[in-house]
Structure formats: structure tokens, C-alpha cells
Amino acid sequence: MTVDSKPAAARTLYDKIWDAHVVDRQPDGTCLLYIDRHLVHEVTSPQAFEGLRMTGRTVRAPERTIAVPDHNVPTTWDREQGIDNEESRIQVEALDRNAREFGVVYYPVNDIRQGIVHIVGPEQGWTLPGMTVVCGDSHTATHGAFGALAHGIGTSEVEHVLATQTLIQKKSKNMKVEVTGRLAPGVTAKDVVLAIIGKTGTGGGTGHVIEYCGEAIRGLSMEGRMTVCNMAIEGGARAGLIAPDETTFAYVKGRPHAPKGAQWEAAVAWWKTLFSDDDAQWDKVVTLRGEDIAPTVTWGTSPEDALPITATVPAPEDFTGGKVEAARRSLDYMDLTPGTPLTDIAIDAVFIGSCTNGRIEDLRAAADVLRGRTLAPGVRGMVVPGSGLVRAQAEEEGLDRVFKDAGFEWRLAGCSMCLGMNPDQLAPGERCAATSNRNFEGRQGYKGRTHLMSPAMAAAAGVAGHLVDIRAFAAEMA
């Protein structure tokens, strides 16, 4: 272990966290990496627990393993009575049984702390700077906001981590995404990450771990940083991270599983060493000017189909290579005509929630837009807090009343319409302004159409009945 050793050469933040977790290194560079936190949900874990059972293996570190059902759970207020869909019920019951049988930390569906696994982990202080965090879920990248090395894994690897608390890994390349300067009013973390993906493409980060840095990133709250890191995977990077700083420490301090007393002091002392050295080597560098980023939305069926809200729907001929045909397919699926101003796109539904934008600041931003306003005729809206505690906080602040007065449904915590594994889905042809992370075909429901954007932009679109520029919104509604 190299926690206290002097660096031999300039290293990136990713290098430092990696070095501190290497258990074993083979001559070809294949490493066994120790995993500090393993988050588990009901969809990608049943086959892994079954594998343990069949081989007579146990969970090596149940105290580092945190399970919570989120993908399948209903978000309606009657869910205490059970889950109607039999397959969903069986999957949640399997997690319940596995969590208890193997003795891992568990937040069952009716626990106030239940929620989307990537919101629960940070909220409870399980996620800390410098850690390795994995979960059978690609949005595990979220935890990188704390300066942790966090990424999604498949079910076979879930089983591997359960059994050994390690992962077989080869090191990724280092990619720096710097966002300089300041963000303009109305521009949020979501706009930043959509703009980044719009620039780099969904394959731009493949094979890399991204470190987000620069003044605009530094200026984000922890919740904003989580939004940015959450979508590292949409840019192709399994992990995205941000060096921890005073904003990070202030967020972590006092959380249930954060270190206390002398251990807190020792932890902060180490965390303060977690940054990329000035002369660290990068395999790829991308720079954006914060001032240039506009409120951003997606028009197509890939997260890279992101444009400033002031733009128009592109034509297939605007692209090259395989993207020409992909764009043609997207336009057909989305039923959009090239040249249409994005602000002319009428919507049928608004979804506010997900591990990308289901935290309290997201709900506040949406509520600020909605206060004293209502959804346009024919538009339905749903707000799904990211956790039971986010919901309780929002209710304490009266945000639930703002949403309900505006005509939104106010729901219980879960992944919900981000991927529609539970009954929260779009109908075929329905078009949604969504704060989630993927606009893939069928993602939010069979033939459903998704436009990704920030919570404020989604709320404003709901009021206007079409996509709008949040900066012009106040004037338009006056």
C-alpha cells in the first residue's frame, strides 16, 4: 500500500487513488484493486448472490456493502401495500432476502433513507474522498464528485467484489476536462455536462477516467458536481472525478457514516493530498469556456445530440460517417424536422428526478420556476425525489405544495421514469422534458421521446408547453 509513500513521479488524482488501492500487480499491468464501498441494487445483483450461494462463498466485507432497492420500486403512495408487477416484486424480494442472508447494510423500500443508490450513498456518508466505489450500475460515476474512483461494473464483477472485495482491473488513461471561467446566469451543472458530451461525443471518454477541473467546476456545489460526474458514462468514461476541496469536506462532515473526531482530522489531512500534480501527464485534454455554455438540451437519441437551446434541429447531412444514418434514425424516432428551432418543440410530459437531478437543489431550482405557475394544458408532470430524505426535506420547505399546485404528481423515491422499469413510463409518441441522463430509444417507455435538460429548463418547458430558454422564460411569462 502506498498511502504514505512519496510519489515517484507527478501523478493525477486518478493515479493517486489507484496506487492506494493496488493489492496485487501482474507483470502485464493487470491489477487487483481493493474496493472500499460496494453499492448494490435489485436489478444487477440477484445472479451474483445466487452465484455465491451455488459456490458456497460468502460476502467478504458485508460492512462495506450497501444495498437498496431503487430501479423497480413503485413511486406511488400506496407502495407499502406491495408491488403489483410480479417480476418486479420477486426482484425486490430477492434483494431483501439476499441482504439479510449475507448480512450487508440494507435500506429496505419503506425505510425513510431508501432512494436511488447513488443519492443514498453520498447522503449517508458512505461515499468519501479517495475511496474506490463500485456498483452494478453505470451511473456509479456520480460518486466521483467526492474525489473517489467510482464506476459501474457488470453482474459477474458484482459477484467478484462480493466474494473478494477486489476487482481485476487494468488502468485506464487520464483525461482532463477543464471548464474555465464562470457560468452565465441560468446555466447549471446539467448544462455543463451536456455541453461537454456534445463536444466530446459519447465515445470521447472511452478507455479514460475523466477529471473535471477548472474554475467553473470548482464553483459548483457538491450536488452540481454529482450531476456532472453522473454523466461521465454518457461521455464514454466509466469514471469521472473532481478533486476534493473545502466544499467536499463541508458536505461530508457530520453525515452518519463520515469519520468523526480524530479520524476526521486524519481523513481530511489525507484527502487534502488528493489532487493532480501540476506536471501530471494527461492522455487527452478538453477545454471549454464556462462563459460559452448556454442552457443545453438534447434533440436526438444519444446524449451527444446536445445543443444550446438557441439552436435548431440539425439535418443528417450536418454529420459525417456513421452518424449521418444515426441522425436520420434519431430524427425519425423523435419526429423532428431539420431547421426547427428547439424552442418550438412541444412537449407532453415533464420528469423531474433521477440520480442525475433528483437532489434537493434540483427540486428547489424546479420549484423556483414553478412557484405561482401551472403546467400548460395537456402536459403532465411528475416529480420523483431521489431519496426519502430528499422528499422529507422538500416537504419541510413546502416544495411539494409548489409542485402539486403547479399540477405535478409528487412521488416517493426511486429511479422511476428515468428508465421506466416500474410503471412510470411514457406512452408511445409521448414527448418528455426530462432531467434524467439517457435519451435512448425506448428508454423512458416504448416509443417515448426524451429531451434531456436541467431541472429549471424542464419545469419551464412544462409551464410553456414547449422547450424554452430559461433565460428568456421570465420575460415570456410576464
Add this chain to the structure above:
Amino acid sequence: MDKFTTLTGIAAPMPLVNIDTDMIIPKQFLKTIQRSGLGVNLFDEMRYDRDGNELPDFVLNQPAYRQAEIIVAGDNFGCGSSREHAPWALLDFGIRCVISTSFADIFFNNCFKNGILPVVLPQEAVDALMEDARKGANARMTVDLENQTVTTSDGVSFAFEVDPFRKHCLLNGLDDIGLTMEKAPAIQSFESQMAQARPWV
């Protein structure tokens, strides 16, 4: 896990870029608690209409490609979620090899855990293999892992790179949990050191 050594089979052309995991296996099929049985729902929303009827235009519904064992795909195949249901569905259908210019990292990794070989080749090679795949059932492509080559039905070969450890595991059908369990003393030792250095973890 089944071994992967040499495969000679029909290759289905899927030139679309960014084929994502939601396309490969839509979410409604992730509710299973088993690994098997997903082949019938592979590419479900591209392959069937809402009533479950096959869409004749979709490549795997065409007579020539119903027995395909290889897919030649556009860039960034498997992007999106970490769902291992994607390789499980491919495997259950009978696909043992996917060839593209690039793959999403998590999907790429998941393939190796299930005896599927993802082959990365340059654009020109993928273009040539795509053309070969378009010839249909009479044109059989050969993928040789030991020698790291893909050979078209006309005998044109392309060499590919593969990580030596992953190659070893695939060739021998090895379960890597068993391999790691043999390193338990090293893990134990790491944990002891960590308890000293970072007791808060």
C-alpha cells in the same frame, strides 16, 4: 464460462453507430433473476412490433442471419448501462463474437466474463468485414483467438489485439473469482495495512 477458441460462423452486419444497451436488451427484460433465456428478447424493440410479430427488415429476422454467431457493428457498440443482461442476451441468442471499431468499456468487460469475444479493429478492416457479412449465410467468417485473427469468407485476414490475461481466461474458460480467491492472503494483508493507514474507511 464456455471456452472461446476458434469460431467459424455467419456474421450479421449492424452498421448503426452507438448501438446502446437499451437497444440490445430493453429494461422490461431486466427483471429476471436468472442469466438465461434472454436471447428471444435480444434487440427486442428493433426486432418485433408491439404485438410481438417479427419486423422483417431487422437483420436477425432475415433468413440468412437467423443463425448468426458474429455481429459486425458500427462504432461504440454497447454504450449505456452496465447491465450484463446485454451480453447474456447475445450469448443466449448464439452470438459469441462482436466486431467493431470501438466498444463501451463496461460492455467490453462484461463480454469477457461470459465467453464472448469483442474484437476491436480499425475502420477499414471493419468496413471490409461489414461487406463480407452482407454476403449472407454462405459467407462464413472465422475468428481465431489463439492467433488473434479474423478471416473473411474470401480468406482475407485481419489481426487484432487482445489483453493477454483476458485471452488466457477466454481460451481456458476460467472463472476469475477462483483465481482471485487464491490471492486471499494478499487481500488480508492489504486490509490490515488499510486499517492502520485509513481507519475511517
